[in-house]
Amino acid sequence: MKDLLMEIVNYGQDLGAEFVEAREQDSDATVFHIEDGRVESIKQGIESGFAIRVLARGSWGFATVNAQSELREATENAVKMAIITSRRIREPVNLSESEVVEDRVILKPDINPKDIHIEEKLKLFSRLNDYVLNYDKIIRSCTIDYADITGKKWYVNSEGTVIEQDVLYVWSRIFATARKGEVFASNREELGSTKGFGFLKETSAETIGERLAERLIKQIKAKTPKGGSFPVVLGSDVTGTFAHEAFGHLAEADLTISGSVLAKKLGTRIASPLVTIYDDGTIERGFGSFKYDDEGVKSQKTVLLKDGYVVGLMYDREHSAKMQKLENLMVPTEMIAQFNAKPTGNARAEDFRSPPLIRMRNTYIIPRDYNFEELLEDINFGYYLVSFRGGQANLDGTFQVGIQEAYEVVNGELGEPVRNVSISGNTLETLRQVDAVGKDFELRSGRCGKGQVAYVSDGGPPIRVRNLIVGGAD
Incomplete structure (x- = not known):
């Protein structure tokens, strides 16, 4: 990948760009949505793509593609875009100096989310969803969004920087509502880690659910503030x-x-x-x-x-x-x-x-x-x-x-x-x-x-x- 991106960077310079950077991303993602006990959507897949950004005649040009075979054309389009927009800019873009780096960044997850089967992930969050909904009859709805993303990304520019960097995110948002009579309350929890799936293993669904449900109950019983x-x-x-x-x-x-x-x-x-x-x-x-x-x-x-x-x-x-x-x-x-x-x-x-x-x-x-x-x-x-x-x-x-x-x-x-x-x-x-x-x-x-x-x-x-x-x- 390094050689390919360096080739594209050099090609952009040959086309007249003063500065060229190429990014490549490979990601493996799991995303799902649970609403009131029903799994509404699940997406799993591997995705890769490229981004080319050039600075030509003081203006930016940008192009993005999925296929390696389209990289040269994308670079040409980015340079053309920069040249066209350069005719209308008031102030040319300049870049401050940045250290030239060559590095490989490796992440070591506590628990790699790729090693957790989708059924186990769904089971954990379905249990959380059910726990919140069953905690008290005044709780009317609970929705959960979940995503984990693993992979790597490359960065190469015309100044000589070359970086390969691992990517790891695990994220979830839980949103619940309650109603008693005319009183309505809502509450949310958001969780995230760049270390892996371990934090979700460490904290039980019941602990998260109880915290969310108790907040809702308190809010339903609460009075309005003085202004x-x-x-x-x-x-x-x-x-x-x-x-x-x-x-x-x-x-x-x-x-x-x-x-x-x-x-x-x-x-x-x-x-x-x-x-x-x-x-x-x-x-x-x-x-x-x-x-x-x-x-x-x-x-x-x-x-x-x-x-x-x-x-x-x-x-x-x-x-x-x-x-x-x-x-x-x-x-x-x-x-x-x-x-x-x-x-x-x-x-x-x-x-x-x-x-x-x-x-x-x-x-x-x-x-x-x-x-x-x-x-x-x-x-x-x-x-x-x-x-x-x-x-x-x-x-x-x-x-x-x-x-x-x-x-x-x-x-x-x-x-x-x-x-x-x-x-x-x-x-x-x-x-x-x-x-x-x-x-x-x-x-x-x-x-x-x-x-x-x-x-x-x-x-x-x-x-x-x-x-x-x-x-x-x-």
Whole structure:
């Protein structure tokens, strides 16, 4: 495969491209969907394909094919595309420098999902589905999605980088609903690992099902929250969602340069000095961890926010080069020496059909020194928000997040559960309102959509926010 991809890279250069990269992917996947005890769909199969991306006359061209016999034609099409689009671009694309690498990355799964027969996988998750549905009569539905992907991918470029890298993902999402009278509740669990099937062997279906079902029952019995601005403690799950959705996307350099609220804040203090945020592609057991991204750049631990100051962004090679030109305009003079605009290993493609985009990996707030009781003790009345249901964030920094499990905090103690809670506000103002950060740390696995799907983790410790807008409705 190496020789074939190098041949295609050389062919692209012969056609006039200044830069050429070729990716090849082989994957073996099992995907199924279970709904209310019925297996609705199963897909198993092996897939392979190629991606060719070229830079010619300052513009990108991209083509993707399944067959080796079509590679030369695909390369020709990519070069033609780049030349045609180069006539309309305002600013030619440049790439920042990247280390030339030749490497083979081998993964050793705890339990290879390929070694688990499909019948055993279906049996495990069907048992989970049945357990949730039978836990209490108020639980009305349960759906489960499962996927495992194993294989390898190659990356070769015209600068001399050659990487062969194993791929391994095991993922599942469980979603259940309950109703009692006019009260409706929903809850979700998302599980993922890059180590293999072992984590599903370690945790029983009954344990996962009970956790999900008990949340639903609590929410059905819960009352609606008071609306207004209150002190809140965000659980690790919500902390991670906030770090990812409300802040992380703002720090993806393509979105920053396009006008996110961080564009005018680089190098400045925007948050409490207690807040430090990393996007880390190296953390053990992170669902977004890998050694090299889809531009052949080594993954790393990237600090985005340090003691409240914006000190970094997430880059691919193109936007790293753009930012290096813009640094003097966008970063305060006294901070330029501390601001690093080199590629960070955040260029990720969903598969061979897609060109790489800047994507998060494992995004989290680092822990400090408060225990959970200390986070609660200064709150006369507020809320403890345990896990999120979904939400959205905008480039202007505004956000709204739904919460699927929450409790009142009264006189420093946990109180009654509340349901259908939402929080909203401005990311920068919320970060400034953080006045205590816990010592316990958790990561959760999930998926992120940005035109393409990427496997990620987010998390952190519980944190206390002095004032946050809380709302809710039946």
